[in-house]
Amino acid sequence: MHTPLCGHAFGSPEEYVDTAIRKGVSLVTFTCHIPMTGAGYSQEGIRMRFQDIPEYRRMISDAATYGKENGIEVLYGIEAEITPERSEMDSMRALIEEEDFDFVLGSLHHMMPFWRQLMHSQNIHSDADMIRFYFENIAAGAQSGLFHSIAHPDVIRLYSTLEGDFVPADHEAVIKDCLDSVAESGTCLEINTSGLIKGDFVVHPDPIIMAWAIERKIAFTIGSDSHSPDRVGENFEQVIEEFQELGLRELNYFKAGKRLSVAL
16 A cells, blocks of 8 residues: 555545455555655656655554554555666665565566666567566566565556567466566565556456466465555455465465465
């Protein structure tokens, strides 16, 4: 869940908590977009500024107090960015180590100017090459040890980066290599239900990728990537039921950086 501090989300944290209460959700974690130093990561209207962190901490603390009064646990997280740029990774790592985040998501937003420029500089233009490059960097992010879970792990299919359709079976070897790295690292993957309301209207990860991940005994977190209170917990029941048929047996969340499992 996000907050207005990122510049493209709406509603107070308490309103997100109210929706969770109405839907019978017992625990939520806010993961607003982490500040970064480079302009290539589209700062304005995309992510928090460094000076916003104290306000973000206060907002989530207040929401946690409000949640406790109403029987719901509210945790403090961040959505960080996967990048090969050492200076950016070091900056994010320093912030993560300074703050008492319960949960750190790792995302690769391939539509950011930095990624477009990087792919162009490496002569990566075809769909196959962009998909390979994306999943190689997802694997590197998992191996970095900075993130507890990888957010919307097949989001490469969205935002008009690819010219054609994203068909996981056409890139099976590349995706499975990535999943092997994720499994080896012990990093979770996120089931992100926001995929059902945009682009090709398919949950993240695609059910085929989900089945491959389950075969590798990868652990999963779940989120709706809510940027407005009405999206909290959206489509959870539908997706959990579908993925249980593929062999999903538990979901996970993080508290004080420790993974906790909940059986389905």
